[in-house]
Amino acid sequence: MRDANFLIENNARHFWHPMAHPAEMQKNPPKVITAAEGVELTDVQGQRVLDAVGGLWNVNLGYSCQPVKDAIRDQLEQLPYYSAFRGTSTGPAIELSYELREWFAPDGLTRAFFTSGGSDSVETALRLARQYHKIRGERDRTKFIGIKKGYHGTHFGGASVNGNANFRRNYEPLLPGVYHIPAPWPYRNPFGETDPARLAQLCAAMLEDEIKFQSPDTVAAFIMEPILGAGGVIPPHESFMPLVREICDRHGVLLIADEVITAFGRTGAWTGSRLWGVKPDMMTTAKAITNGYYPFGAVMLGEKVVEVFESNEDSFGNIGHGYTYSAHPVGAAAALAALAETKRLDVARNAAVRGDELMDGCLALQKKHDMVGDVRGKGLMTCLELVSDRTNKTPLSKDAIARMFEGTYEAGVMVRISGNNVILSPPLVLTSDDVTRIVEALDAGLQVAAF
Template identity: 75%
Template sequence: MRDANFLTENNARQIWHPMAHPAEMQASPPRIIMKGEGLHVTDLDGRTVLDAVGGLWNVNLGYSCDPVKQAIAAQLAVLPYYSGFRGTSTGPSIELAWELAQWFAPEGMVRTFFTSGGSDSVESALRLARQYWKIRGERDRTKFIALKKGYHGTHFGGASVNGNANFRRNYEPLLPGVFHIPVPWTYRNPFGETDPAKLADLCARALEDEIAFQGPDTVAAFIMEPVLGAGGVIVPHESFMRRVREICDRHGILLIADEVVTGFGRAGAWSGSRLWGVKPDFMTLAKAITSGYFPLGATMIGEKVAEVFEADKTAFGAIGHGYTYSGHPVGCAAGIAALAETKRLGLNENAAARGAELTTALEALKAKHPLVGDVRSKGLMAALELVSDRDAKTPADKKTMARVADAAYEAGVMVRISSNSIILSPPLILTSSDVAKIAEALDTGIASA
């Protein structure tokens, strides 16, 4: 690798970073991360900090999981790549698909379509949902409904069902036939409702109204994150997703659960759907499927959908969709090892326990600092929303947010800023002492602002 001077001089010069303005990155180059060990990362200057971002929601096993690294090395030695297109399978892809079917049997998932990541998984679910209705002969069912503030990746389909203008406006016009309803977010909602159960009912009614307005026979699917991640860790009332499932069933609409973040334990259950007691028709997976050690994703297909595809005798059942790296053997080997370690360590239970401790610590920060307007969390998904005026809920400005993040980093913890929220998604191997460290650094960061 080139020396430190070369890396510093060329930082953000040839790279355009995701979710960033190129000019801002060049004016103020980002940190250069050089090493990861356990829950910590080390930058080019040698500063080691606890990674409370978990890479990007995905490094559930931390940076030192030897079984995953060994599985990758072993697979590279025997078969570094082969196509998963028609005509060939690989051993690791067959084994991982079997494992996923066992893992998500309680959600009713029976088939796997492998992808390269979360955006691919969402795109695949949207396409397969439309195809399902073509096979069924209901070819007017092309529309999608989603939640405002939802995040579903960056492909044109995913960006279209995204419910946040930050990920939409610069790329419009997007996919036609996509509509959004209010999200059950007690801190900010158009109804002025602060009771979670009542708000869930109001949002469910909004879904009913939108379906009626569009015509139930024109709607292919509703897509939602069981717990909204990038939109600011918005946790719906426990009744909401069950109500959505009932509404979709009544109108014959498919339900897509975007589990890219919530899959594999982050919300305190093995999936967000299981957390709320719901069986969706599709589940989208990625991120923790390999703990971030290799790019891999999957779209899981429920039994009802699988039966329609597999019983079809026409060309409408043929899947004209896929990716060069679908079912990549090295990625699947990494996934097999990562899932085994995830299960062995009981990371769902640890996420629930450490998440409860983290919530208590964050609520204490809210009581201490007027800058904290709201605390939202589920398992090891958490957000602190910062405001300049609590009564008016005026969002803290960009400069304030950067000051908090920088001070927290100086205090030994990496956090992520999304709009006026501090997002926390640490590895699921987190300990109680790590929770205390995160709270201490945030206390320092907020006090500095």
């Protein structure tokens, strides 16, 4: 790698960063990360900081997971690549499909379709949902319903079911036949409802009303994150997803659980759906499936969907969809190793315990700093929403938020800023001391933002 001076001089000059304005990146170059170990990052200037972002929700096992590194190296030596298109398969893909069947059996999911990541997984689920209904002869079922503030990736299908204008407006018009209901978000919702249980009922009623308005025989699927992630870490009331499951069943609509973030322990349960006691028809996964060390994902399919496809005898059952890197043997080997470590370390249990500690620390910050308008989360998914006026919930200014980010970083912790939200998604191998370090750095950042 080139020296530090070269990296600093050329930072953000020759490539455009995802989710960023190119001009802004050139004006205010991003942090250059050059190394990582455990739960810490090292930047180009040699500063070490705790990664409270966990890469991008995905480095659950930290940056020193040797079994995953070894699995990648060994597979590269044996079989670095081969296609999984019709006619060929590989050992790691077969073994991983078996392992995932065992892993997701409590969720009622028994088949896997492999992808290159989360956006690919969402696109796959949407396409298979439409195909499912076509096989069954209900070929008008093409519409999708999502949740406002929901996030489902950046492909055209995923962007269409996204419920945040930041990921939609610059690319519209998007996929037709996509509709959204309000998020079950007590802090901000169109009903002015602060009771989470009542709000869950209101939002579920909106789903049923939208299905009826569109006509049930035109709706293919409802897609939701069991806990909304990029939209600001919004955990619904425990009754919401079960209500959604009942409504979808009543109207023949598939339920797609987008668990690209929530699968594999981040919520304190092995899946977000399991947290709420719901079995979806499809589940999208990626991110932590390889601990972020290799681009990989999987769509898991329930028996209702599986039976329709596998009993079909005409061309409507043919899956005319896939990616060059679907079931990549190196990615599959990495996933097998990551899942083994995920189980061995019981990271879901640690996420639940450390998540409670982090929540307590953030609630203490809310009492200390008026600019912390709301604190919410589940497991190691936590959000501080920053406001300049608690009564009116006015978002904190961009300049103040930028100062908060820099102050927190200088205090030794990397956080993620999304609008006026400070999002925390640290590795699931976090310790109590790490939690203390995060809270203390946030405290320092909030003090900087106040001036």
